[in-house]
Amino acid sequence: MLTSSAAGVFVICPTPFHDDGRLDLGSTDRMVEAFLAAGATGLTILGIMGEAPKLAADEAQSFAKQVISAVAGRVPVIVGVSAAGFAAMSALSRKVMDAGAAGVMIAPPAHLRTDDQIVSYYADAAEAVGRDTPFVIQDYPLVTNVVMTPHVIGRIIEQNSSCVMLKHEDWPGLDKITALRRASDSGQLRRVSILCGNGGLFLPFEMERGADGAMTGYAYPEMLVGVVNLMRQGKRREAHDLFDRHLPLVRYETQPGVGLSVRKYVLQRRGIIASAALRKPAPKLTPETIADIEWLMERIERPHEGA
Incomplete structure (x- = not known):
């Protein structure tokens, strides 16, 4: 079961499809192995970047079980x-x-x-999924248009013992993390895991x-793992150097609308999934955008001078 001590990198998985839009369960297995080989400490599926709203209920269950x-x-x-x-x-x-998930995420x-209204909703949601089911608050106001202050998040945590994690995706949101950690460090708030998104x-x-x-997706998840591990070791400069090497592609992936298409294209090029297809309706990459990617x-994978 998921606990409030969860840490590391929970990679947000895209949902692989064949070119004709069918679920690609073969690529799903290959993707899982690639992300675990990259050092993922957990996986998250059927999120916003997993195209969950485009799946039928039986497809969502089939993919989750796979x-x-x-x-x-x-x-x-x-x-x-x-x-x-x-x-x-x-x-x-x-x-x-029942299939073996560790917990669920609720936006x-x-x-x-x-x-x-927000606090009441999460109380009802916790009851709906079962009071013994660990759940994650997904705080992504740029998409949901629901703004949760640190005080509101604290109320949800304190009123629901099954809340064990915050997926933090506010932007700007660094001061929100600081406020929540100060509250838990001083004993004013039960400490839960905070994993961050926004690519x-x-x-x-x-x-x-x-x-x-982190709980996010990126076409090179080994970078996310490397940054987290280096920061834990107190190697701030090395962590930022690694991050900076990938930042141009991270930024390119973060573009609204086209970001998932970019990520799936790179995952296909890396041999992790067979097709870069998204479920329709979906944007298509232009030749110029593909050239950018x-x-x-090439810049990320180019050997460093002197290496």
Whole structure:
């Protein structure tokens, strides 16, 4: 089961498809092995970058079971179960937890406006997935349009013992991490794991503010693992140097709309998935954009001078 001590890098997995849009379970197994070989301490599936809203309920369950089976207990698997209604959330949660998931991730719906509405929603969601099911708060206001202050997050944590992790994706949000860590360090708030998203765009600084690692996707997850490990070892300069080498592609992947297409293209080029296809409707990369990506990949993979 997922606990509040979780740390490291939980790689957000895309959902592999064949060119015709069918689930590609063969690539799913290969992707799992590649991410574990890169040093992932956990995997997260069916998130926003996993195209979860484009999957039918039976497809979501099939994909989750395939990943959990391929992982075979080596690392925890978190499954995104965000849904428009609690019935669908409850059904998927029950299925994936029975299959061996370590916990679930829940994002707030866009209609929530007040602090009390947000806190009440998570209380109801915790009941829907089961009070014994560990859950992750997904705080991604740039997408959900729901703003959660540190005080609101603290209320959710204190009122729900099954809340064990915050996926932090606010932007700017470094001071939010600082506020939450100060509260837990002083005993005012139960400490939970904080893993950060946003494609890793601020990862070294997030680690310096007290984050426990990353829960995000990037086409070279070994960079995320390397940065987290170097920061834990107190090797700040080396961590930033590694991060800076990848930053141009991280930034390119972070573009709204086209980012997942970029990531899947690189994963295909690296032999991790067979097709870069997204479920329709989806953007298509232009030849000019592909040329940009190839240039960025060549710069990352070029041996350093003197190496």
